[in-house]
Amino acid sequence: MPTVDIHTHIYPPAYISLLKARTTIPYIRTYPTSPTPRLVILPGEDSDSAAHGTPGRPIGPEYWDVNAKLAFMDAHNIGISVLSLANPWLDFLPADEAAAATLTVNDDIEAVCAAHPGRLFAFGALPLSAPAEQIVAEIQRLQTLPHMRGVIIGTTGLGSGLDDPALEPVWEALEATQTLVFLHPHYGLPSEVYGERGGEYGHVLPLALGFPLETTIAVARMVLSGVWDRWRGLKVLLAHSGGTLPFLAGRIESCIAHDGYLKSVGRGVEGRRSVWEILRENVYLDAVVYSPVGLKAAVDASGRDRVLFGTDHPFFPPLDDEEEWLSVKMNSDAIQKAFGEDKESADMVLGGNAIRILRLQED
Ligand code: 5CU
Numbered sequence: 396m397p398t399v400d401i402h403t404h405i406y407p408p409a410y411i412s413l414l415k416a417r418t419t420i421p422y423i424r425t426y427p428t429s430p431t432p433r434l435v436i437l438p439g440e441d442s443d444s445a446a447h448g449t450p451g452r453p454i455g456p457e458y459w460d461v462n463a464k465l466a467f468m469d470a471h472n473i474g475i476s477v478l479s480l481a482n483p484w485l486d487f488l489p490a491d492e493a494a495a496a497t498l499t500v501n502d503d504i505e506a507v508c509a510a511h512p513g514r515l516f517a518f519g520a521l522p523l524s525a526p527a528e529q530i531v532a533e534i535q536r537l538q539t540l541p542h543m544r545g546v547i548i549g550t551t552g553l554g555s556g557l558d559d560p561a562l563e564p565v566w567e568a569l570e571a572t573q574t575l576v577f578l579h580p581h582y583g584l585p586s587e588v589y590g591e592r593g594g595e596y597g598h599v600l601p602l603a604l605g606f607p608l609e610t611t612i613a614v615a616r617m618v619l620s621g622v623w624d625r626w627r628g629l630k631v632l633l634a635h636s637g638g639t640l641p642f643l644a645g646r647i648e649s650c651i652a653h654d655g656y657l658k659s660v661g662r663g664v665e666g667r668r669s670v671w672e673i674l675r676e677n678v679y680l681d682a683v684v685y686s687p688v689g690l691k692a693a694v695d696a697s698g699r700d701r702v703l704f705g706t707d708h709p710f711f712p713p714l715d716d717e718e719e720w721l722s723v724k725m726n727s728d729a730i731q732k733a734f735g736e737d738k739e740s741a742d743m744v745l746g747g748n749a750i751r752i753l754r755l756q757e758d
Pocket of ligand 1: 436437452481482598602707710711
C-alpha cells in the first residue's frame with residue numbers, strides 16, 4: 396500500500412511568473428537582506444515582517460519544480476501525491492483575467508501529472524473572481540482532465556465567504572459532478588487579534604491559529620446559512636484536520652440550540668443537519684495536525700475511513716538542511732501514536748482512504 400500525500404502544493408512556472416511581476420501581495424522578490432527570492436503571500440506579512448526581519452519565506456525549486464517534488468516524495472517514502480496550487484490560488488486576479496489564467500494553471504498541472512503516471516494526481520484551481528458561469532464551466536472542464544480529482548478553494552468564495560447566496564450555482568455544479576472540494580485557509584484572522592507585539596513572533600500566530608480558525612469559521616458559516624442542508628451531496632476535504640472543527644463541533648451545536656434569534660426566524664432548528672452529521676457524511680479531514688491528540692479527534696469526528704495523510708510540502712521545510720522533514724515526521728509519528736498496534740487504521744489514513752476516495756488506482 397503506497398503512502399499518499401493529499402496535501403502537497405505546487406506553483407507551476409506560469410504562476411511563479413505572475414507573482415514575480417507583482418509588487419503587492421502576493422508577490423516574489425528579493426531584498427537587500429535576502430539574495431534568495433522571498434515568497435510574500437499572507438495578508439499584511441510585508442508590513443509586519445518589515446519591522447522584524449525580511450518579509451515572507453525563501454522560495455526555491457521545491458515550490459515549482461516537479462523533480463524537487465518527486466525527490467521529496469522519494470525521501471519520505473511517499474508513493475503518490477495529489478498536487479494542488481498553493482494559496483492564494485488565483486483569488487487576486489481581476490475578473491476578466493481569472494478564467495484564462497486558471498485554465499493555463501490547471502492544464503500545466505495536468506501535464507505534470509500526465510508525465511508521471513501513477514505517481515501524481517491533482518486538485519484543480521477555480522477562477523473564483525470570475526462570474527459564476529465561468530467557475531461552473533471550469534468545474535465541468537476539469538472533469539475531462541484525467542488526473543484531476545477535485546478542486547482546491549479558499550474560504551472567501553466569490554469574495555464574501557462561503558455563505559454567499561451567489562455561490563449557489565457553484566455548489567450545484569460541485570454536487571452534480573461529485574467534485575471533491577479541498578477547502579484550505581489563506582486569509583487568517585485580522586492581525587489586530589494578535590496584539591501589538593504580534594509581529595514579533597514570526598508566522599506562528601497566523602499559521603498555528605489564524606489558519607485553523609479561518610477554516611472553522613468558514614465551515615460554521617456554511618452550517619448557519621444552510622449550505623450543507625441545501626447541498627447534501629457536497630464532498631469537502633478540510634485542511635489541517637478541520638481547523639478546530641472536531642473540537643468545537645459540540646460548542647457550535649450548543650450555541651445554535653440556545654440561540655433565540657435563530658429560533659425566532661425559524662433557522663437552525665427544523666430539518667437542520669448537525670455539524671456531527673456533516674463531519675461524518677460530507678467532510679473528509681486531512682491528517683496535517685502534527686499530534687496524536689488532534690488526529691484522534693479528527694478520527695472520532697469523521698471516522699477512520701475519512702482521514703487522509705498529508706505533508707503541506709513545500710511549506711514548513713526544516714530550518715537546517717536535514718533530509719527528513721520534521722513536519723512530515725510529526726504527522727507520520729502522530730498516525731503511529733494514535734493507532735498503536737492498529738496497523739489497519741494507520742494504513743487507511745496513510746494511503747488506503749485516499750486511493751479509495753480519490754480513485755487513484757483506476758485506469
Ligand atoms: O507558511 C505558510 O505561509 C503556509 C502557507 O501559506 N500555506 C500553507 O499551506 N502552509 C503554510
